[in-house]
Amino acid sequence: MSDPRPRVARVLIDSPLPQLDRLFDYAVPDAFTAEALPGVRVKVPLRSAGRMVEGFIVDVGEPDSSDRPLSEIDAVVSAVPVLTPGLYALARRAADRAAGSASDILRLAIPKRMVRAEKAWLASPPVTTPEVHDAARAWAAASLAPFTGLGEAVSRGDRLALDAPPSTVRLPDGGEAGAWAVVLAAAAVHSLAGGRSAIIIVPDHRDRAQLEAVLAGRVAAEAIVRDDSQQSSPVRYAAFLRMLTPVPCIVIGNRSAVYAPVHEPGLIALWDDGDPLLAEPLSPGVHARDAALLRQELDHTALVFAGHTRTTDVERLVAVGWVREISTARRSSPRVVLSATREGESRGARVPSAAFAAARTALADGPVLVQVARPGYAPVLVCAECRHPARCLHCGGPLHATSQGATPECGWCGRAAPAWTCPNCSSTRLRMASAGSERTADELGRAFPGTRVIIADGAHPMSHVDARPALVVATRGAEPIAAGGYRAVILLDGDRMLLGDDLRIGESCLRWWSNAAALAAPGAPVHLVGVAGPVARALATWTQPAYARAELADRAPLRMPPTVRVAALEGDARTVSTALDALRNAVTELDDAAVLGPVDREGTVRALVRFDYALGAKVTESLRASVVRQALKTRRAKGRPTGPRNTLRVRVDVPDLDL
Template structure:
């Protein structure tokens, strides 16, 4: 047994076999500095290496019977890993069969020594408590009086429908009404001296929310925690969040892991946005992390959006989340139109009715035109059968990258010389989707006196004024207009639905709804080329009912989120062993595959019920550890082989 304090350390490593706490003796020279939550450096027995890690806890004794190694060093002067964040990270990693250290690299920013020292000298937390007074409680408008505030105080999980209109703040700035709703909710929590985590998809949403918050609370109580900050500023905000003062933290998906004193609210705006899905291993969605943290902390949880994700629809159906309907139903004026087979010259594929409305509206103020993709002609199809054109070399989509350019593969860049359709043997191509750049060119010729504003991934525009202008924006990149848009034209709806994905209809409904919410009151919103149940749900603003119907369909076909799925990639022999172990641990699971994957490996998809999630995740994690620690039998004259690969991803948004 070790004498003196023992540090339990999580090694910062992607190796699954190191995803556990290791015991180290704290030497006399470090006992004053070693505290839970500190970064540390610790020796590894293999090769005499020194590794970075996190001191999770200090105990008096170790269960290890041998002699413990000593900590090498303590890094920094401020504990960064709080106990509640550690519990969240550990639970989220276990649910996703991943490593806790991978999530910690996302949750905790890189250390900046100069920033840390200046923060300590200024005693920023004490100064903030004195300077930033707590506000009075505010009424959360748009819902039954006191219902949302009471739910927040009781720590409920609520799904709210956002008011689909722009509103003007006292400062003169225009923001979405949803931003005011979240700001009022955060103010209510701050009035009780508790903290809030407000998670939004991107910087456009964050700017609106910060503007709304600035009019509700003292700005010194607001902290940004997003990737657009410089490294030093982000680290300073994180240090401020570790203090005892109640704060409102605003940022993107990693904000859900931020430290917060006396957490009272976690809120996600538009949780169906793909930007809430974490691309880095182990790929925990911000919604799932928020649900775990809410259950651990007892804080309230709000899901707010113009549309409801199918995942939240499932949570409402099972009673885990409570639906709160708006006190008054407000919906934009939406008009469904049929795509003209032969558009008028210069009409930029806009139907006649919408064309006339655009001509009238642009004389009064800004008009929004939403298109599917950036670029010039980003999607080509066969002229005869309309099948999407694919590259003969890699199967990627063919496109024209710029005006006057030649068709080529969007994935590998191979020129489409001698292309032939695999379905009908046709040899001619035609544009299926016209990009934002070409649309701007066409509208510029059709409206020679109108100012053209282009907003896409390369040209980011957050706001436009009330002056007449044609704003051509790709989906999700629409700027907020002062006073709202005088007309909104949603083009390429049928082309958007061509994307091969289970979530394509859900995504399209969300894109259209968010764009329609930017329109001025009674301004027309035209959806071009889409009808049926999806178009009807959008036109009548019944996205909630559509999500419930979509959930029922997925329950019949056993697709997420009705069930959970995991993708497992490995060599065929290792894959067979892993599937045998999973079937033994969780009888009744479904296995789809195997199918070829990259590097000569194979992939299977495992389908299982939520109740079996912990067993499936634990078994797959054990198989990943077993694969990583195996050594192939040495062959004379060859270097030792690398351990077999086994990659696991649970709840992959790209599946099925």
């Protein structure tokens, strides 16, 4: 005899509250039996809040033997299953690893429902399996051939660290793209030809555009799915529905694309994983690299970390044997020159004579790239007498100049400072302490009269320049691609860049400089101005992996990331202390040096916990339990003036020991 009781749906509630990060049981009314399937959006009552909330059905099963009363599902928001079993498993794993909530991960992975886009998609013809023609297969094989065994490794599902060729490539349509884009696009086509999907994660829209340009004409446009935050909500939701179809595709997107629920994933590739744009700022802050590693384990796909440099995070994986490095059989590298001031030149000369001469010679043939540290005209102003930094009298922000002789302005509040007086020596004269992209362009324009000067920065975005002679002054990361490559590259402000207060500043500088050097034409000189030491040698010899290995070796005795994992705890003193005590009791393997702090930061206490990777599950479980306990205390104390009001905030895998 059949059970008369309704079936039970296990629902993950879409809520930022940590205490709700679990599955809740709801009865499925007879009216929703056909629609209430795993993966669909539903509305359910939340007794503790006395309101309706949205959630996802994770599973539907038979009622258990208990007679406990269950609330019923109030409504099925959409009959389209948007939460696949694989996506839920990945979200759960990623959240547990970061001591966060699965719903926070799904909020990044699943776009908001757009009713019109959904109806249009349901009414459209079924998606057909994309055909990869023989010409595209041959192109992919030829593009992967310089990397010995790369095609076979992708087919096997290997984990690889790939050193990208430092050059640009002319495309059939006359455009230009980085050689890295050709390699990753070819790997994606190789995967698609085998009937499996590919996901390529890139930092920004310029990288995405290069991949799309390389793939144009190789595979059908319908097989390429874009997934990034720059899309409108209806377009992004339609793209998400396309991924859910049982037809393979190639997804190109930013950091959240790592969660794309594609059919039969065969390849996940990350370009330039050291770029901060791939670090998720929203809770729980799972880096795209870590999410890709988790997904590779779950889906048994190939995983490729590609870049002109190698982060210490990837190098650690190579060192432990989890990732295998692969490079071209015939290695090529730019011609890097370490430029310094010569005898008789002013030590303050920004462009040494050797670099100046190289630029003059190269301008006869084509464009020259000049990389600078900052945008604007004069990003930093100081007192002309005592060199004290010039600060706004209203908010304390730094003053900067927008042009020669212009009234200084505050970089924070935007107020002008026409009558500035130094609080240190009472002087009223200001001095430009640095030169941004606009001032550098102005100075070089006077040094090279009659030459085109192009500025490329955040305020003047540019993706490509032609092959005509020009001085292209670009901030780090904003360098456009030149047709045929730059005839010379000059890297300025390197000494200033290395002064950044960051554990990974050496890695970042090497990445900025290497990416710029990769835009040079074959044989063109790349001048690194005023920098010496290990970072400069790594660029000059093009041995970025060796630099990453040396960095790891230096950090290991000091227990610095990524040789260990680091979690940051923030809250009031009592909350943080209680969480640390609970952590020490739960994870007895932690030694006395594991905890740094707590340190008071203007009323908020912050502590860091260093722990080995093997202890990750125990540490994150304890920290998550403390977050839930504190959230429940805060809820119970609501409305009581003497009760605890502060919540505990936990961030795992912070990149630096910043107290």
